[in-house]
Amino acid sequence: MSMALQLEQVEFANEAFYLAFEGMDFDAMSHLWSEQREVICLHPGWPALVGREAVLESWRGILSNPQQGQVSFYGAQSQQIGEDTAAVVCYEQAGGNVMVATNVFVVEGDRLRLVSHQAGFCANPPPAPA
Amino acid sequence: MSMALQLEQVEFANEAFYLAFEGMDFDAMSHLWSEQREVICLHPGWPALVGREAVLESWRGILSNPQQGQVSFYGAQSQQIGEDTAAVVCYEQAGGNVMVATNVFVVEGDRLRLVSHQAGFCANPPPAPA
Numbered sequence: 001m002s003m004a005l006q007l008e009q010v011e012f013a014n015e016a017f018y019l020a021f022e023g024m025d026f027d028a029m030s031h032l033w034s035e036q037r038e039v040i041c042l043h044p045g046w047p048a049l050v051g052r053e054a055v056l057e058s059w060r061g062i063l064s065n066p067q068q069g070q071v072s073f074y075g076a077q078s079q080q081i082g083e084d085t086a087a088v089v090c091y092e093q094a095g096g097n098v099m100v101a102t103n104v105f106v107v108e109g110d111r112l113r114l115v116s117h118q119a120g121f122c123a124n125p126p127p128a129p130a
Numbered sequence: 131m132s133m134a135l136q137l138e139q140v141e142f143a144n145e146a147f148y149l150a151f152e153g154m155d156f157d158a159m160s161h162l163w164s165e166q167r168e169v170i171c172l173h174p175g176w177p178a179l180v181g182r183e184a185v186l187e188s189w190r191g192i193l194s195n196p197q198q199g200q201v202s203f204y205g206a207q208s209q210q211i212g213e214d215t216a217a218v219v220c221y222e223q224a225g226g227n228v229m230v231a232t233n234v235f236v237v238e239g240d241r242l243r244l245v246s247h248q249a250g251f252c253a254n255p256p257p258a259p260a
Contacts, residue, residue: 038210044250045250045252046230046252047256084212084215085211085213102246118232120249122175
């Protein structure tokens with residue numbers, strides 16, 4: 001029996017993703033990604049990564065890179081997009097760049113897990129909150 | 131009663147999206163987007179567009195722009211990501227640029243409709259088929 005999808009939980013899951021990212025916490029990141037669905041991850045400028053192994057390998061590299069700058073997000077908007085799926089769009093600040101991202105979560109048992117993440121450069125983002 | 135999700139249908143729906151794009155066919159594009167879910171569209175470099183009105187307004191502009199070049203796609207990979215949702219990642223060729231895109235479709239009645247599209251520049255895409 002899976003829990004029903006709730007947008008508040010989606011926002012928590014999205015926050016957990018950025019906490020893992022910012023905290024360079026590979027275990028937390030690994031736990032966030034779906035184990036039941038084929039996952040998709042499109043880092044800015046990269047070719048598409050499909051499948052848990054390729055996606056987690058990319059995150060292992062990113063999260064162990066001492067050059068990786070601070071990441072924070074703002075302006076999140078969550079939408080239910082299917083019976084058991086929801087998407088969050090938000091802006092990511094990393095160094096002087098702003099990216100815009102779509103994160104898709106699926107209900108898996110009693111929690112939400114990431115099934116798709118795409119981030120890309122945004123030329124004209126809304127201003128970050130002060 | 132909604133149809134069950136089938137990946138073959140997802141591939142057709144993804145193709146229909148690019149046919150509407152390439153054919154500059156706003157009516158077909160409009161018909162492709164979900165009417166039951168809040169839709170999300172992230173054009174390369176643009177801020178996020180959320181909601182059918184904002185998304186279709188952007189497509190009206192793009193599809194009526196005589197400067198808009200030919201668009202084609204390749205390398206599509208489809209994945210079921212939820213009970214009634216599927217995602218397609220593929221590469222888009224437009225002018226000399228290659229973008230990588232995620233298109234998310236949801237079962238709506240007897241068809242599949244787009245609920246999220248994000249495209250972004252890809253620095254190192256796989257080669258297009260000859």
